[in-house]
Structures are given as C-alpha cells and as structure tokens.
Amino acid sequence: MTFLSFQEQTTPHNPLDIVEEIVAANEWLFDRSNEDELVVELAGRWCHYRMYFVWQREVGALQFSCQFDMRVPEGKRGDVHDLLALLNNRLWLGHFDLDTQHNSPLFRYTVLARSDRLPGVETFEDLVEIALTECERFYPAFQFVVWGGKAPAEALAAAMIDTAGQA
Numbered sequence: 616m617t618f619l620s621f622q623e624q625t626t627p628h629n630p631l632d633i634v635e636e637i638v639a640a641n642e643w644l645f646d647r648s649n650e651d652e653l654v655v656e657l658a659g660r661w662c663h664y665r666m667y668f669v670w671q672r673e674v675g676a677l678q679f680s681c682q683f684d685m686r687v688p689e690g691k692r693g694d695v696h697d698l699l700a701l702l703n704n705r706l707w708l709g710h711f712d713l714d715t716q717h718n719s720p721l722f723r724y725t726v727l728a729r730s731d732r733l734p735g736v737e738t739f740e741d742l743v744e745i746a747l748t749e750c751e752r753f754y755p756a757f758q759f760v761v762w763g764g765k766a767p768a769e770a771l772a773a774a775m776i777d778t779a780g781q782a
Contacts, residue, residue, distance in 0.1 A: 630677045630728045631670050633739050659747065661754040666746070675729040681746040682714060682721040683754065687761055694760050695720065698767035702753050708745055711753070720757050722746045 631653050638645045644656040655666040663684040670677050687695050695713055699720075703710045709724035724742060728734055752774075759770035 628733075629670055630726075630733050630739065631668055633733065633736055634668050634677075634679075634743075637736065637740055637743060657747075659754075660751050661758075664747070664750060666743070670728075675727060676725050677728045678723070678725040679742070679746070680712075680714075680721045680723040681750050682717070683719050683750065683757065685719050685754075685757060685761065687713060687718045687720065687757075689718075691761050692718070694767055695757070698756060698760050698770060701767055701771050702756065706749065708742075709749065711749075722750050 629650065631647070631651065634653055635645070635647060638653070638655050641657075645653060647653045651670040651672065653668040655668070657664055657666070665682045665684070666679060667682070668677060668679045692713065699711050699713065709722055712721055712723050713719070714721050724746060726734060726738075726742060753771075754774075756767075756770045756774035759765040759773055760767055763770065765773065
C-alpha cells in the first residue's frame with residue numbers, strides 16, 4: 616500500500632506565502648506586486664520601515680531587507696559607512712548597509728530556502744523580529760551621526776546606553 620504525505624501536498628513552494636501570512640496576521644500594510652516580491656510598510660518606535668522580501672528561485676534563497684525612513688546626506692556618508700562597520704561587528708545575523716539608490720540605511724539578511732526544505736513559520740517570524748529589533752536598537756546611532764554630529768564610535772556608545780523607563 617502506498618501512502619501520500621499530507622505535508623508534501625500542502626507545503627508551499629514559495630517562502631513568500633509564509634511571510635505573507637505573518638504580515639497579514641500582524642495587520643501590516645503590504646503589496647505583493649508579483650509572485651517573487653513582497654513589500655511591507657510598518658511603523659516602528661523611531662521611524663517607519665519598509666521591508667522588502669525577494670525570492671530567488673534559481674538560487675533557492677529569500678533575501679529581505681528592512682529600510683529606515685531616513686536619508687543620509689552626501690557629506691555624512693563616510694561617517695555612516697564607518698558606523699556600519701562598527702554595527703556589523705555586533706551582529707550575529709544579517710548586516711547593515713547603505714542603499715545607494717535611496718541613501719538610506721537598511722538591515723539585510725538572506726536565508727537559504729529550497730522549495731523542498733522551506734524553513735517553518737517560526738523561523739521566518741524570528742528573522743523578521745531580529746531585523747526589526749536590530750533596526751530599533753541602532754536607529755539612534757544613525758541619528759546621532761547624521762543629525763547629531765557625533766563621531767561613529769561616540770554615536771554607537773551613546774545608542775547602546777540602556778535607559779530605565781520612558782520619558
């Protein structure tokens with residue numbers, strides 16, 4: 616007797632289907648312009664974020680980025696690149712980058728997700744949470760460099776101070 620695996624029949628072959636379920640459950644605004652791209656808009660504590668999810672079938676990889684609603688003036692880009700190097704040394708997953716098209720900081724991460732072995736919902740939830748946590752955690756450092764005139768190391772040190780309560 617031959618049995619068919621129920622899991623194999625119902626497992627989606629595109630990780631964006633899983634991400635879309637997470638986004639919808641959080642009631643975030645999103646647009647899925649095609650089968651392989653998903654854009655999400657959400658408000659954070661410090662600013663609005665735009666998350667981009669791109670599924671690369673040929674490679675079996677899902678790349679996503681979380682872009683800040685912040686523009687880096689040309690005169691501050693060198694300091695921001697120095698800050699990026701300091702921040703990336705503190706990360707376990709992903710990295711910060713400067714989007715050259717929009718001159719805005721973003722957090723980027725790529726996960727291998729072959730269609731026959733897609734990560735579960737929990738993994739995608741964790742990755743989105745990590746991206747948002749790191750963006751919220753280091754947003755003040757970008758602000759200190761871009762608008763506060765602080766040196767990258769000084770901005771990072773100031774941003775890393777844990778506060779008690781809220782003002």
